Amino acid sequence: MGKENETSTIDAEVETPESKDKTEIETEEGESSELEQLRAEVASWEDKFLRTHASFENSKRLLAKDKSAAVAYANESFANDILSVVDSFESALATIESTSKEESSEVLLKIKEGLDLTYGQLTKVLEKNGIKAVECEGEFDPQVHQAIMQVDSPDHKTGDIVQVLQKGYTIKERILRPAMVSTSK
Secondary structure: OHHHHHHHHHHHHOOOHHHHHHHHHHHHHHHHHHHHHHHHHHHHHHHHHHHHHHHHHHHHHHHHHHHHHHHHOOOHHHHHHHHHHHHHHHHHHHHHHOOOOOOHHHHHHHHHHHHHHHHHHHHHHHHHOOEEEOOOOOEOOOOOEEEEEEEOOOOOOOOEEEEEEEOOEEEOOEEEEOEEEEEEO
């Protein structure tokens, strides 16, 4: 019986060509199916990437367009505010042109009054938009003043501002234009 047992064991271990082909076919079908799944997943991820990239490019283009529009129209409210001042100046100039020599003294007083009101209106618009005049009292400050000349002045200490030649302005906390001044020697 020892030999019969060995023969049956050997027969059981020997594969037939049919069983070998079935195993390979099943393995190839499994690999093929898995490969198709992986290809489909790659195609899905590629599609998602392309859509996301296109969406990003569209957003980038829209943001650039919005930025250029914001820069172009940043001063729109300031321009609207200043237009009323321009209208007042045009009205004053038209009044000057339409006066005769006999009415000139009375008209000049009214024009001066109108120009004072217009100047007040202009300063309010500037302040509303964060633009303020630079203080020019006392000592020279190179951060906000520009010395154009030096003069002898017994009434002022050395380095003090004697005269303002042109007003300076700040916009919020930044210097828009320094004040041009003369200082004492």
